[in-house]
Amino acid sequence: MAVFTIVVPFYQREDGILRRALTSVFSQKFQDLDLVVVDDASPHPLSAELASLPEEQRARIHAVRQENAGPGGARNTGLDHVPAGTRYVAFLDSDDFWTPDHLANAYQSMEAHNADCYFASIEGGEEFDYHFGIADLERTEASKRLSDHPPVIEIPDIASVMLKNWAFLHLSAMVIGRPLIETKRFDAALRLAAEDVLFFCDCMLAAKRVILCAAPGALRGEGVNIFHGVDNASPEFLRQQFITWMALDRLEQRFAGRPSEIETINQYKTRARQQALWGQMAGLRRRRRPDFSLLARWAWRDPRLLGSVVGLAAGKLKR
Structure with missing residues (x-):
């Protein structure tokens, strides 16, 4: 063997x-x-x-x-x-x-x-x-x-x-x-x-x-990836960020009782929310309809997503 x-x-x-x-x-x-x-x-x-x-x-x-x-x-x-x-x-x-x-x-x-x-x-x-x-x-x-x-x-x-x-x-x-x-x-x-x-x-x-x-x-092989990369212009970008958030949520469970690590993971979660919403805004500028179904699914599991939406909207109004 x-x-x-x-x-x-x-x-x-x-x-x-x-x-x-x-x-x-x-x-x-x-x-x-x-x-x-x-x-x-x-x-x-x-x-x-x-x-x-x-x-x-x-x-x-x-x-x-x-x-x-x-x-x-x-x-x-x-x-x-x-x-x-x-x-x-x-x-x-x-x-x-x-x-x-x-x-x-x-x-x-x-x-x-x-x-x-x-x-x-x-x-x-x-x-x-x-x-x-x-x-x-x-x-x-x-x-x-x-x-x-x-x-x-x-x-x-x-x-x-x-x-x-x-x-x-x-x-x-x-x-x-x-x-x-x-x-x-x-x-x-x-x-x-x-x-x-x-x-x-x-x-x-x-x-x-x-x-x-x-x-x-x-x-690392150059030019061809085993599973295709997804950039922020891709229709799959929102799903990728949602899956990233889900992975981070599961990762958080691994470090239960360790506040420093939990804080780091929550920072990554915030970034995933922001990138997802920025990607949807960019798609809207390209006249692509937001994926309301997936956004609702995410918000149901993660109510903080709604806070990120409000924060993004407030930032746009200030500018």
Whole structure:
């Protein structure tokens, strides 16, 4: 049985994206691995991506096809198909790819430090400029250096640190061990936003030890994202912000009794409300009717949305 199972959700519209990711897997220095690739009803067929692989590589891939369930649902299916003897699960989005040392660094570090949750740094191009690496985090937060080769650190109460800014985290650079493999799942209902943040938090809070590696483990694919991004001009923007608010509401429950963390989460909630309403105002200027049904649904669950509406209207009147 392989030490690592790689979980890859697949939903693409272009040829060759997944093959690039799989090439980076089969180029790892640590090769005690197998893969679960979940075809989430991809418009581009999975068979076309796998056909050109050598037979010995295809034999290490367990392909699972399902009705479209979104990124969280696809990863949950992957986790459900991890063999019982697997010690570690590494995630890789099909449009990202790994550096050759990623699994070797993860294995060495997790074994040496008895950790069951690991994050490496991820790097990308200009479109990824909001992201920052573990080395930057080490400079700004109180941390303990555990090793230099690879450069691994530990940060006390990492879940609380994550709340301030989680842009150093990415699923394609994450590895988990048992029992997290058996007990933690993504909230599949959060299809447009934040299902990864909630998963990060749940794993951090449940892990016996979380360690962070400053060496780059993954490179972000440019140009094609596994699930399409949504900007504030998109009809889906309001739904994305509502889902973000729902994720934050669930995150708040994880930190019950911790006032500082609750205050931070409430600031994010306020931002989600404001961005949603600004997006609806922008749509109105483009003669697009507001989504009153979703706004009413949101307000029913979150009466503070109405206060944000009043505040926005008052600001407009003052100007």
